[in-house]
Amino acid sequence: MSLIPAPRRNRFIAALLVSFGIGLALPAAAQEGPVTLVADQVIVESQSVLIAEGSVEVFSEGRHMRATRLVYDQDSDRLSVEGPITLTEGEDTVVLADAAELSTDLREGIIEGVRVILGQQVQIAASSAQRQQGRFTDLRDTVATSCEVCSPGEEPLWHIRAQRVIHDEERKRIYFQHAQFRVLGVPVAYLPAMSVPTPDVTRAAGFLVPSVESDDLYGSGLRLPYFVPLGDHADLTFAPFLAVDPNGDTTETLEMRYRQAFTAGDIGFEGAVTQDDQDHGTRGYLFGSGAFDLPWQTELTFGIQLVTDEDYLSDYDYAGDDRLSNSLGLLRVVGDSRFEAELVTFNTLRDDEDNDTIPTLAGDARYDRRWQPAMLPGYLDLALIGHGHERSSDEDGTGRDMAQARGFLRWGDVVTAGPGIRLSGDLRAIADAKHIVQDSRYETFQTALTPGASVGASLPMAKSGRNGVSYLLEPMAQAVWVGDYDIDSPNDDSTQPAFDAGNLLGYQRYPGLDRVEDGFRTNLALRWQRLSPEGWSLGLTFGRILRGTDAGYSPGTGLGGVSSDWLTQVDLDVGGLTLRNLALISDDGSFTLNEARVNYTWDDLEVDLGYVWQIEDEDLNQDEDLGEITFDGSYRFNDTWSSTLYLRRDMISEQTTRANLGVAWQNECVKVDVSGGRRFKSSGSGPTYSYGLMVTLNGFGNGGSGTKRAGRCS
Incomplete structure (x- = not known):
């Protein structure tokens, strides 16, 4: 040495x-x-x-x-x-x-x-x-x-x-x-x-992994993405796609994506331009979004959704949106105050809607503030809300435009008394002013002052069992009174609400400003929960709303009539299984609504299962009962083979509206993805089939993103 x-x-x-x-x-x-x-x-x-x-x-x-x-x-x-x-x-x-x-x-x-x-x-x-x-x-x-x-x-x-x-x-x-x-x-x-x-x-200019695709609409084609870095904080991706159908007609598409990060925010755009031999002309879409931090702790956001025609997104399966929006918003949260404002334009792609007769321009602004004054117990809430929307049509009724302002003031407090009873109460006042034009059925200018009050009580009771298991039982009751809402106006923004455990107790279930849930009612609920130190839990919630008068809710919400449906909710979390089931059950035992969501993860298997059932309700745009089940799963058989499956089935028509199957084979140097899909572009149309093939060579042109597998040699 x-x-x-x-x-x-x-x-x-x-x-x-x-x-x-x-x-x-x-x-x-x-x-x-x-x-x-x-x-x-x-x-x-x-x-x-x-x-x-x-x-x-x-x-x-x-x-x-x-x-x-x-x-x-x-x-x-x-x-x-x-x-x-x-x-x-x-x-x-x-x-x-x-x-x-x-x-x-x-x-x-x-x-x-x-x-x-x-x-x-x-x-x-x-x-x-x-x-x-x-x-x-x-x-x-x-x-x-x-x-x-x-x-x-x-x-x-x-x-x-x-x-x-x-x-x-x-x-x-x-x-x-x-x-x-x-x-x-x-x-x-x-x-x-x-x-x-x-x-x-990891960011080099060049071609990305190509893919071969086939679809009943445009035939078979090749997609060849090309990545262009623009400095350290921006990039551009082009993806030319050329397809030929069995008749020799061609479809030429150029897909694009642009991303850029700034010191105070980021933006992203994606879109495509298509020309084909089927007399559709030039077609395309552009989606974009961004967020920026402005001075004074303010955030600016924007969103863009543009398309040339109603069928383009569904034809090429770029998005499932049937209403597009373009928005510009501001948000500021400081201490106990919050301000937000948004301006939105809408464009419907639905066959049963007309852009001239739906609100295509809407603006919203809201300011919230909470105080905890020293001279009063509890808290004091203030909300100032503004909303307006405009239709393109000038016809009376169908071209109705509206603007509304609301001031909301509430005082409330929560205390514990006696053997652990939780007492709550509040007082509130709602001041409304509404301006309606181009609809002679309603007064042009209306105002209203609506008072309200509530008291509530709950008694949470906890118990410890063997092996560290704990239980919680909590009965809850709330009495609510809201004065008469004196404004007569069309319902443009208060769509029918969902009824669940989140709004079982409370004043207002309408999401907009056009409706107020007035009158007297009693909200009742019972909650039970079991917690195990082994890592699993079970929760049950029951509840109902009792009223003095009908509040005007539609039957499909479960809130119609003087008594609501029985609300039941089950939440289970054990090992890799998570289950949530919400059901609205009428007095005769029939289901108004049943929603279930199950997620199961175990080793190489992951499954998401969803189910929904809801009765027919025209106010919910349902001219027949709704029943649908979805399945989204993936399974890795071994280090080489894996698969994915997605299914969406309409239980009423007994038709699978969408199905996608993917199979992947991978070793240390190559990955092959084969996929197939079946979907319906719209109701009443026939199914469309599509197929895809993608081959990735690990280590070449993918920035080392290929998954490194264990070697085959001993």
Whole structure:
């Protein structure tokens, strides 16, 4: 063992360590750290030649080289290394070679029998490599693959054979000349020139994974995405798609995505432009969103949804939206106050709606503030709300426009008395002003002052059982009175509400300003919960609302009449199973609504199951009973095979409205995704079938995003 202290020799040997690495070379002058040389024998001849022989190892700044013999000739300024040579750089780079002759400045040299392994994925083998200008590594007669080869002479699943490969260390790209892509040794494609980024590059310009797709509408085609980074904080992706149907008609689509991050926010846009031979002309869509932090703790948001025609999104399955919106909003939250404002335009794609007769422009603003004054117990809430919407039509009734302002003031408090009884109460006042134009059925200007009060009580009772199990039982009751709402107006924004455990207790279930739930009512609820230290829990909630008069809710909400339906909710969480079931049950025992959601995760299996049933209700735009079940699952059979399945079935028509099946096969160097789908674009239309194929070569052009699998070789 010898330690060579000479600074100049240290730099030469350190430079040798990086001379074999692709994308890792450093100038010789940069190697100022200590270099350790270990060998069976070290000889210095005539003060100009250093020879190390027998189990030569060199260590320098995280690099480790092994060789059989190393010779440094100071007069010729050359380094000569005899192999087998192994150089490791961290965990991601291994270089193997038979021999090397290099200049000490690393700008020139020849490496024989070189093999480079990058990122534990990509292998590049060459008969020889030449080092040029300290930047380029020129490899000849090369074979590149990310597949594992277990025995000599074995053909990898795929590989690229090229006459010449040039690696540019500064640009971090690998250039292939006269390249053949081979599968199991059989040439399937030839490219006179191509380039890919090195595996450590995550944002490089170039082609992404292509896909082959087939659809009944446009036929079969190829999608070829191309990624363009625009600096460190923005990028643009183009995805040309060309398809041909059995009749020879073509469909040309250019899909685009743009993203940019700023110091105070970010934006994103996606869209597509399509031309086909089916006399549709030029079609397209553009969706976008963004958020920015403004001064004074204010956030600005915007959203854009544009499309050329009603069927484009569903034809090409870009989105399931049937109402599009463009919005601009502000949000400011400081301490106990909150302000938000939004301006929205709407565009309906539904066959049964007309953009002239629905509100296409709407504006909302709201300010909320809470105080806890020292002279009063409890809290004081203030809300100032404004809303307005406009229709394009000028006809009386169908072109109705409205504007409304509301002031809301509430005082409330919660105390505990006696044996743990929770008492609550509040007083409130709602002041409304409404302006209605282009509808002679209603007064143009109306005002109202609506008082309200509530008292409530609950008694949470806890108990501990064996093995650390705990129980909670809590009966709850609330009496609410709201004065008569004296404004007579159409209902444009207070759609029929949902009835669930979240609003079982409370004043108002209408979501908008056009309706107020007035009159006297009693809200009753009972909650029971079991908590186990083993990690599972069960919760049950029961409740009902009793009124003095009918509040005008439709039957499908479960709130109609003087007595609501019975609300029951079950929440179960045990192991990998989560279940939530909400049911609204009428007095005769029939279901008005039943919603269930089940999620199950266990090892390689994940399942989401949903079910909904709701009775016919014209006020909810349901001209018949609604029954639907959805299934979304994935399962990994082993390290190679996995599958996904999505189903959506209409239980009333007994028709599967959407079905998607995907199967993936993957090993250490390739992933193949095959998918098939069946869907209905709209009610009454026939099914559309689509198929897709995507092949990903791990380690090439995907920024190392391919999942690294365990090697097949023992």
